[in-house]
Each structure stands twice: as structure tokens, then as C-alpha cells.
Amino acid sequence: MSYSNLSWFLDAKHGLYFRNGIPLMLNDSEVRFEECNCEVCKGMMPQEIIDLMFNHKEAGFRILVLHNLLDMQRTFQKERLKRK
Numbered sequence: 001m002s003y004s005n006l007s008w009f010l011d012a013k014h015g016l017y018f019r020n021g022i023p024l025m026l027n028d029s030e031v032r033f034e035e036c037n038c039e040v041c042k043g044m045m046p047q048e049i050i051d052l053m054f055n056h057k058e059a060g061f062r063i064l065v066l067h068n069l070l071d072m073q074r075t076f077q078k079e080r081l082k083r084k
């Protein structure tokens, strides 16, 4: 798996939401109503990002992109710690 690509960004464009490095659809029943406490979401659920995108496409997309980026970074750091 490569972390140097822009998948976290491209996947957000397709409405994909990362959780522990795994992309899921925003409306996937596994994550849809699960609050995320990252610095970007601050307790928002994917469903709320969907609602936000509906009203303010750019604002919703921005949160999704940054959430994905943070999730990738966290996953990457965990992987690095494991290898030590």
C-alpha cells in the first residue's frame, strides 16, 4: 500500500470516507451514524457531512478531504510504530 499518492483526496471526490485507512462510502451503514472526533469533524457523523455537502458543497467536501487526510496520517503513524 502506498501512502505517497493522493488517494485520500481523490476518494473524497468520490464521496469516500476513510476510517482507519479503509475507504467506505459516506452513507455506508457501518459509519453513517458514527461520530468522528478528529480535529476536523469534531463529533460530526458522516451523515452530517452528507447534509452539509447538500447545502454547501465546498464546505462539506473540505471537511471530508481533511478528515481523510488526518485518518491517513494517523494510520500511517500507527503502521510506523508497529514496525519499530
Ligand SMILES: [Zn+2]
Pocket (backbone or CB within 6 Å): 036, 037, 038, 039, 040, 041, 042, 067
Ligand atoms: Zn473525522
